Amino acid sequence: MYVLSGEVTLYVGEENYLMRAGMCAGFRANGTPHHLKNNSTDDATIIEVGTRVSCDAVSYATDDLVAVMGLNGQWVFEHKNGEPY
Template sequence: MTESTKPRATGPLAVTAQDVAPRQKPSIYPAPFAAMMQGRQKRVLGDLFALQNFGVNLTELAPGAMSALRHHHQMQDEFIYILEGTPTLVTDAGETLLRPGMCAGFAAGNGDGHQLINRSDAVVWYLEVGDRSAGDAVTYPDNDLRADFVAGQWQFSHKDGTPY
């Protein structure tokens, strides 16, 4: 396929990321975990451009909010880049205060649970990038939760396999 015959997305060519409306559903976690994501807003940028191989989100964390439950992926690499604010990165190794311009990556299958928590009084903005690996599974070391990416959707269960 030549460059001129590749299919193009029908969406915009460029946008101002902060002008993109936040995702309507604040969290895909089942209850009671979804309620723990209050204060987090994601602007789903990758889908806007019909990206197929990786996702990109501009995420806003209000004071006291967290990015996600502490988790790790079996198949998906993740990357974050701090734009504004000072979130705390929580991993198995402990806590690291991040500042604008800092970034972190989480290789698939390394088993190191991670999350960001905004313990400051100011809003945090960051970019998150992850691939869209088929067959991915997510483990949540601090919660009775597991997620499996099946047929393009996340399916949540208890650690013993019982569905939510």
């Protein structure tokens, strides 16, 4: 993840970091859950590059949300108990 302009807060587990233009961060597969949030009133632009090769499910740590790769190759969103979203 690379911040092109503005500033965002990067949340990694229980920690958070203010990220400004020119700063970057990387995340290893199956690592600590993370997300970004723009807490300012100004726009921010980021580039995020990655791959989900051989990934068939993603669980969102702070939300009741799981993304599961369907048989048709498209993501299906479910609650953590398996009920459709």
